[in-house]
Every structure is written in C-alpha cells, then in structure tokens.
Amino acid sequence: MLVKAITGFQDILPDRAARFARLEKTARDVFARYAYREIRVPEMEYTELFARGIGQTTDIVEKEMFTLQDSKGRAMSLRPEGTAGVVRAFIENGLATQDPQARLFYMGAMFRHEKPQKGRFRQFHQIGAEAFGSEDALLDAEVIAMLMDILREADVPGLRLEINSIGDDDSRGRFRKALVEYFEKHRDRLCKDCLRRLDTNPMRLLDCKVESCIGIVRSAPTILPFLNDDCAAHFDSVQNYLRAFGVEFFVNERIVRGLDYYTRTAFEVTTDRLGAQNAVAGGGRYDGLVESLGGPKVPGIGFAIGMERVVELMAERDEDAAQTASIMLVPMDENARRVCVRLAAAIRARGASCLVGVDGRSVKAQMKKADRAGARFALVIGEKELEEKRVDVKDMGENRLAPDGITPEDLAEMFAGAMAESGSAS
RNA sequence: GUGGGCGUAGCUCAGCUGGUUAGAGCGCCAGGUUGUGGCCCUGGAGGUCGAGGGUUCGAAGCCCUUCGCUCACCCCA
Numbered sequence: 001m002l003v004k005a006i007t008g009f010q011d012i013l014p015d016r017a018a019r020f021a022r023l024e025k026t027a028r029d030v031f032a033r034y035a036y037r038e039i040r041v042p043e044m045e046y047t048e049l050f051a052r053g054i055g056q057t058t059d060i061v062e063k064e065m066f067t068l069q070d071s072k073g074r075a076m077s078l079r080p081e082g083t084a085g086v087v088r089a090f091i092e093n094g095l096a097t098q099d100p101q102a103r104l105f106y107m108g109a110m111f112r113h114e115k116p117q118k119g120r121f122r123q124f125h126q127i128g129a130e131a132f133g134s135e136d137a138l139l140d141a142e143v144i145a146m147l148m149d150i151l152r153e154a155d156v157p158g159l160r161l162e163i164n165s166i167g168d169d170d171s172r173g174r175f176r177k178a179l180v181e182y183f184e185k186h187r188d189r190l191c192k193d194c195l196r197r198l199d200t201n202p203m204r205l206l207d208c209k210v211e212s213c214i215g216i217v218r219s220a221p222t223i224l225p226f227l228n229d230d231c232a233a234h235f236d237s238v239q240n241y242l243r244a245f246g247v248e249f250f251v252n253e254r255i256v257r258g259l260d261y262y263t264r265t266a267f268e269v270t271t272d273r274l275g276a277q278n279a280v281a282g283g284g285r286y287d288g289l290v291e292s293l294g295g296p297k298v299p300g301i302g303f304a305i306g307m308e309r310v311v312e313l314m315a316e317r318d319e320d321a322a323q324t325a326s327i328m329l330v331p332m333d334e335n336a337r338r339v340c341v342r343l344a345a346a347i348r349a350r351g352a353s354c355l356v357g358v359d360g361r362s363v364k365a366q367m368k369k370a371d372r373a374g375a376r377f378a379l380v381i382g383e384k385e386l387e388e389k390r391v392d393v394k395d396m397g398e399n400r401l402a403p404d405g406i407t408p409e410d411l412a413e414m415f416a417g418a419m420a421e422s423g424s425a426s
Numbered sequence: 427g428u429g430g431g432c433g434u435a436g437c438u439c440a441g442c443u444g445g446u447u448a449g450a451g452c453g454c455c456a457g458g459u460u461g462u463g464g465c466c467c468u469g470g471a472g473g474u475c476g477a478g479g480g481u482u483c484g485a486a487g488c489c490c491u492u493c494g495c496u497c498a499c500c501c502c503a
Binding site for chain 2: 004007058059060063064081110112114115116117118119120124125126127128193204207257258259268269275276277279280281282283303304305306307308309310328330332362363364365366367368369370371372375378380382383384392394396397
C-alpha cells in the first residue's frame, strides 16, 4: 500500500513550481525597490506565541493549529501565519531598539488544520511583509501600494482592493458594545453561527452570508462613525495617500480580520475567480502587537499573500514552459561518452545548460529528448566525429532555449578541445 | 467539525438495465528511417476498477462499512 501525502499537503510539481518561483522573484524585485530585506524565521514556535499574538479565541488558535509537545511537555505549533514569528524575532534579536523602523519580508510555508477545499490547504505558502516603527498613514498606503505592485507584476487579473479602519482599542470597544446591543435586540432572528459569534467575536456577524442575517446586518451600526478623531484622521489620510500612489480601492466597512492583533487600517485583496476562498492577500496595522508580545511600544503594519491562490490566477508565460537545456549532447558509444562529459563540463563552465544522453539510447530517442528539453543545438557524436575530429552542430530551430553567447562555431571548437583533453587523459 | 458530489492505466475519461480476456485519447517505450527531433503510421509496457465485507451462477456497475479526493458551510491567504 502506497503511503500517500498527508491530507491537505500537496506536491508542487515542476510546472507549477516554476510559477511559484516566478512569483517569488517578482516579489523579491518589488521588495528591493521598496527597501525591504528578507527575514527567515522558524516554522515552529511555542504555541503560546500564537495564542498571545493572534488571539486565544480566534479560530486559528482555537482549532486550526498543528501542535505537538517537546520532551518537557511544552506545546509547540507549526506556524499558522507569519507575523507573530517575525515580531518575536524583531523583539528577541534587539531589532526593536537597533532598527525600530525595520522593513522586512518573508516567504514560506504556513500550516492550518482546516478542511481542505479549493484554494485552501493545510500546508500553504505566503509571501508577507512587515513594516515597523511608524504610525504614519503614508506607510500604510505604501505597504498597500507595494502589495498591489507585486500582484500586478505577477500578472494577476481581476483584483479588487478593499480597505477599512477597525479603529484602535478605544474606538473598537465602543463599536463592539453598540454592535452587541443592536444584535441582542434581534437575537431571535439570527442564525446559530451568529449567536455564537455574538459571544466570541461580534464583529464577525457583519460578514455573515445567511440571508436572514444579511437583512439584520444591513441596518446594523457601522465602524466608521465610532472611530475617534485620531483614527478617523488616520484613515482619511491613508485614503489620500493611496490616491497619491495611484492605487484604486474601495472602502468596505464590513472588512473584519480574523486575527486579534489588527488595529486601524485593515485591507483585503479579492478575486471573483477562485470560488469561495476569494481572498488572495490581506493585512493591516497592528500597533499593539509588539508590546503585547513583550517588546517596546512599536507600531507595525503588514500583509500576507496566499501564494497558491495567486499562482492559480497568474497568466501563463513562456518562461514557465518545461524547457531545461539549451544544448543536447548525443553520444553513440563509450568513447563518445567520455568526450561528451568533457564537452558538457566546458559548456556548463561557460554558463550554458546542457544535457548528455544517457542509457545508450538510440540517436532518434536522444534527439527526441533534445526536442522535449527545448534544446537549441544538438551534437551527435560517434565514431565518425571522433575520427574526423569535427562535429556538425544541428540547429533545432527557433523558439528554443538560447545558449547565451555560445555559437555553433564555439561548440565545434570546444568539441576539439574536449577531444584533445580526453585523448591526453587516456 | 457539518453537508453534497466523485473514486476505472502516469493524466483526462468511456464502460448500456450486473454477463466472457476492462477500453479510448494523451503521455511513456520501441520500430517504420543500418547515426538525427517535431508530423504521421505500427506495436508494446502499464490496472489487485480506492480498500474490506455482503448479495449473486456471475460484481467495475447493486448493498453495507471504511479510506481518499473534491466542492460548499465555517474560517482565512
């Protein structure tokens, strides 16, 4: 019986891996332009970090973490998101004082024990960014602009950016209270999920898709009027800077994030092409997180991109094609194989890719391989070539991997060199 | 965790109300072309029909159980 992959964990085969790599490269390019530097943090942390950071009563912490115990009985969890670990590292390594305005990015695997469906896996990958040390609305707008740059340059079509402000503790506290009061009055008409939410996370009611609830939600209080002057001015300012950055957005007062650490600016990028899991990126400001994890009072803002969801949407590009070698060497016997090995080394030393046929297969089979590999040139090397000390370089045609800077004449010359070397070695 | 749909070759899928050696296309391998790819033709390898049990003279097809995948709820990237 074949041992299969764990439910919700998937293999990313070469064709799709090429897209992942392209997305990563695009992100790295954009991050560099915004002066962000990479940070790599562990994929497992003490469970307590996530409980304190993300929030004890969030779904993620309550029921979605992969948790195990070390030999001393201390609980550790595979990271369900990236921010908590980055903030921990930020504090623990003294960046909070040495480089309080650090701008960091990360990419890697996250783990949540949810039931898999389209666009949702138990191991998935995120690209994220965190900017510390400033409450300036300019930074909020810049972080969002950077996110949109990545998605645009990755060729992701049909996106919608929605932003909201969920206020600070003070504003949100008053809003939450008003919300509970309002929904209590309509208690008898709420779905049972909403009744539960009323106790655990009242703001989530705003998100309910049950028809009877939608009606009630429609006339529920909204967050913006509850914002205090500071938060309202900040949100205003974020919008103005976004316009200055030329980023199109929609204000959606229903955006509620599922992680407790968010404050003020919250945003989501969605698509209508992915089914139910329509969020491709999300993020927001977390001005109290560093402090609540034991660091100094340093504000922050960040986002995370769901790589699987973005890759699903990315337009195809030629560079993703399964082309692997620009030059194919086709040896016909053992002597030719030795020459080919030397020739291959010389070609690779010049920075071009090449493939040597193995298993002594027929010339036809090896040429077929050359075709599949996308090779531009093929060299068939047998008795005749070794005797005459010359080789014909076959041009496989246009639209193939170009062997940068290596011409057929170079190859012929390199062949002679490889022969001489091989001769003197024997 | 709850519900719907689906499990037949590496992939995409046929397989009539249960009936003989389970098929196709793509892919892979070989040959047609004594040493040259793509197109075409021919052939080949590859399946415990997800697993276990039951009904039956006979099960890929019916029944039960179980596992897996998938979509949706929930939640989120």
